[in-house]
Amino acid sequence: MRTRITAAVLAATLTPLALTLSAPAAHAATAAAPYDFNGDGRTDLAIGAPGATVAGQAKAGAVTVVYGSTSGPKSATRTLLTQNTAGMPGAAEADDAFGAALASADLNTDGYADLLIGTPGEDGSDNNDGTVTIVWGGASGLSGARSLFSFFSTDYDRYGQTLAAGDFDGDGDTDVAVGSTGPVTLSLVSGPITRTSASNGGSGSRNDWWASSYGVTHLSAGDITGDGHPRVVLHGRAAHTDDATTALADMKIGNYSDWLRKLPAGYVSAVGDIDGDGHDDIAVGNDRETSADPAGALGGKVSVVYGGPEGPDPDRAPLVLTQDTAGVPGASEKGDRFGSGVSLGDINGDGHADLAIGTAGENSSAGAVTVLYGSASGLTTKGAMSYSQNTAGVPGASEQGDRFGQRVTLTDHTGDRRADLSVSAPGENAGDGAVWSLRATATGLTTSGSTSFGPGTTGISTAGAPGYGTALNS
Numbered sequence: 001m002r003t004r005i006t007a008a009v010l011a012a013t014l015t016p017l018a019l020t021l022s023a024p025a026a027h028a029a030t031a032a033a034p035y036d037f038n039g040d041g042r043t044d045l046a047i048g049a050p051g052a053t054v055a056g057q058a059k060a061g062a063v064t065v066v067y068g069s070t071s072g073p074k075s076a077t078r079t080l081l082t083q084n085t086a087g088m089p090g091a092a093e094a095d096d097a098f099g100a101a102l103a104s105a106d107l108n109t110d111g112y113a114d115l116l117i118g119t120p121g122e123d124g125s126d127n128n129d130g131t132v133t134i135v136w137g138g139a140s141g142l143s144g145a146r147s148l149f150s151f152f153s154t155d156y157d158r159y160g161q162t163l164a165a166g167d168f169d170g171d172g173d174t175d176v177a178v179g180s181t182g183p184v185t186l187s188l189v190s191g192p193i194t195r196t197s198a199s200n201g202g203s204g205s206r207n208d209w210w211a212s213s214y215g216v217t218h219l220s221a222g223d224i225t226g227d228g229h230p231r232v233v234l235h236g237r238a239a240h241t242d243d244a245t246t247a248l249a250d251m252k253i254g255n256y257s258d259w260l261r262k263l264p265a266g267y268v269s270a271v272g273d274i275d276g277d278g279h280d281d282i283a284v285g286n287d288r289e290t291s292a293d294p295a296g297a298l299g300g301k302v303s304v305v306y307g308g309p310e311g312p313d314p315d316r317a318p319l320v321l322t323q324d325t326a327g328v329p330g331a332s333e334k335g336d337r338f339g340s341g342v343s344l345g346d347i348n349g350d351g352h353a354d355l356a357i358g359t360a361g362e363n364s365s366a367g368a369v370t371v372l373y374g375s376a377s378g379l380t381t382k383g384a385m386s387y388s389q390n391t392a393g394v395p396g397a398s399e400q401g402d403r404f405g406q407r408v409t410l411t412d413h414t415g416d417r418r419a420d421l422s423v424s425a426p427g428e429n430a431g432d433g434a435v436w437s438l439r440a441t442a443t444g445l446t447t448s449g450s451t452s453f454g455p456g457t458t459g460i461s462t463a464g465a466p467g468y469g470t471a472l473n474s
Contacts, residue, residue, distance in 0.1 A: 031106035031174070032113045034165070035411065035473050037137035039112045042068030042415040044141075045422055046115055047435055048099030048471030049455055053463040054082045054092035061098030062466070063117055064458040065142055068413035072420055072437050072451060079142045080459040081117070081135060089133060089147045090122065097121040098133075102471045105165035105174045108194040112137030116148065116176060118160030130159030132178055136195060148176060149189050152204045156180035156215075159187070164219035164474070166230040167191070168251040173200075177232055177251070179216030186216045186234070188251060214242070220474065222271025222280035224248065224307040231311070233269045233282055243293050246284055248311055261311050264303035264318055265295035272344030272353030274374040279307030281378075283355055285339030297322050299332035300339040302357055304379055319379060321372070323359070327381025329370055330362070337361030338370070340403075345410025345419030347440045348373070355379060356421055358405030362388070367404030369423050371445060383444065387423075393447025394436060396428075403427040404436075409473040413437065421445055424469025428454065431465025435472070 035043045045066045054060035063081045066073040081099075083092040092098070101118030108114065115135045122131040132148035150159055162179035169175060173191030180187065184204040191200060218235035225231070232249045244265040263269075266286035274281045282305040288296035304319040305312045323330040323338050332338070341358030348354070352374030362368040368388040372379050389396040389404055398404065402425040410419035418440035428434040434454040438445045455461070455468040 030111065031109045032111050032137065034104040034106075034113050036113045037065065037115065038067060038139060038141045039137070040068070040415070043411040043413055043473070044068050045073040045413065045435070045437070046102050046104070046473055047424070047458070047469055048102055048117075049433060049460050049466040049468040050097035050100040050470055051431070051464060052082075052099070052455065052466035052468075053461045055084055057092050057094045058464050059095045059097060059121070060092035061096055061100065061119065062460045063099040063102070063115075064455075064460060065115065066453075066458065067141060068415065070414055071449065072413045072439055073422065075451070075453040075457050078458050081142070083119070087143070088145045090119075090131065093123070095121045099471060101160055101163045103163035103165045103176070103474055106137070107134065107165070107174050107191065108136070110137075112139070115142060116163050116165060118163050118178075120158035120161040120180075125153045126157070128157045129153055130157060130161065130180060132160040132163065132176070134193070144195065146195060148178070148193070149199045149202060150178075150187070151202050152184045152187065155204065156182040156184040156187070158215065162216060162219045164221045164232060166221045168221070168230060168232060170229045170252050177219055177221070179219055181213060181215030185236070218268050220269045220271050222282075224271070224280050224282065224311055225309055226278040226307070233263065233271065233284075235267060235269065244286055244288070244295055248282070263305055263312070265293070266303065266339065268339070268342055270342045270344045270355075273307075274304070274344065274353045274355070275306065275376055275378045276351045276374070279309070279313070281306045281344070281353070282312075283342045283344060285342040285357065287337035287340040287361070289334060297332070298334060299323055299336035300359070300361075302339045302342060302355075304355070306378065321357070323370075325381065327384055328372070329384055329386035330359070330368070335361045335365075340406055341408040343408045343410045345412075346374070347371070347410065347419050347421070348442055348444055349416075349418045349440075352376070354410065354419070356408040356410050358408045358423070360403040360406040362405070363398060364400040365427065366398035366400055366402050367406065367425055369405040369408055369421070371421065373444070385445065387438065387445070387447070391447060394438070394450050395452035396434070401427045407469055407472045411473055412440075414439065416440070418442070422472060424472055426467040426470045431467060432456075432462045433466060433468025433470070435469045
């Protein structure tokens with residue numbers, strides 16, 4: 001008999017709620033990479049539009065998956081998902097916010113990645129109980145679905161407001177971490193998870209003193225220590241102040257107070273190996289001004305924490321980046337929101353993860369994205385570039401309120417082992433939203449052949465404000 005315990009949020013006096021486990025199933029074939037839903041070696045692009053109107057239901061939400069190709073995400077080859085899609089659990093209802101969060105892993109290790117979709121506004125045993133849907137990958141793409149197990153429905157709200165997947169307990173099976181609000185703020189659903197499997201147990205975390213109503217607001221994960229076992233980066237808000245709080249958690253360990261590792265405070269994060277030393281590094285974005293969050297900065301900032309054998313490397317101080325950092329394009333100005341989105345991926349194929357930083361508030365919230373490159377010595381500003389809709393070759397034009405760079409993702413859509421840049425602007429066209437994709441080359445990103453598409457192109461209604469691109473591949 002084993003129990004699995006999770007961490008809740010970023011301080012002491014945490015009470016674990018554990019469920020016992022059944023025996024795990026035998027492991028199957030080699031798992032596919034996340035977001036490769038059809039197993040062709042190219043990462044597909046999942047786009048959440050939680051504000052989308054579906055069958056007249058405002059803010060029911062929708063997700064479009066655009067499949068990768070040799071030329072990048074190909075909008076003509078896509079799958080549209082709503083809660084009204086055949087075989088999908090539930091039904092589209094007003095304010096469900098289907099697509100507010102996304103994650104991916106090959107949960108059943110059949111060689112095809114599966115998609116996890118958060119629906120935090122779903123009503124269950126109470127209002128805004130929340131739910132998470134698994135949509136299964138296959139040779140023809142995504143089809144078939146089931147609900148992810150949820151164990152503490154009376155003890156949380158907005159289950160699925162953030163998601164992460166990985167073998168968090170180190171037993172060889174992929175688990176799912178789910179953020180929520182309420183007394184239980186983080187749930188661990190234990191693998192293996194298949195189309196027909198019964199529950200293999202799970203756990204939740206209760207924080208009896210934490211007064212913030214935000215719960216766990218963002219999750220990311222990666223192999224910080226280089227031991228093959230992913231750790232989880234948790235984001236929340238501090239009690240009584242609502243300031244950002246961020247910590248690194250090892251969900252394998254039950255003694256919370258011994259293993260929660262404080263990180264620079266921020267609202268989003270990404271994990272990847274910048275210096276190629278076998279330890280993933282952590283980029284934390286805090287796009288707030290100091291007047292809104294004391295850990296913020298004028299125009300926003302990003303902190304890079306380098307990984308080591310025991311977690312954050314104690315011999316390397318975090319690298320703090322703003323638009324006033326030497327070599328970073330632009331200048332720090334109030335409201336720029338530098339760090340609104342962050343992603344790590346190897347753009348030029350040199351074995352070092354590069355960093356994309358969204359600056360959604362730049363130029364009256366028209367938005368921009370900054371790209372910095374990794375090296376053996378860490379992140380460098382050499383060759384740093386900035387992109388907006390006014391950059392030559394990027395479709396469209398920068399307009400006030402677009403929020404280009406609200407979300408960014410670096411992943412290989414073409415199969416050339418280089419990470420392409422995809423960027424969302426949920427405010428484009430008065431809240432319709434849109435997504436752009438720029439190709440990677442051996443010398444960095446190119447705007448040649450850049451593509452852009454919005455909700456109408458991929459089958460989502462533009463009624464209301466769908467906010468296409470509110471969520472992208474994590």
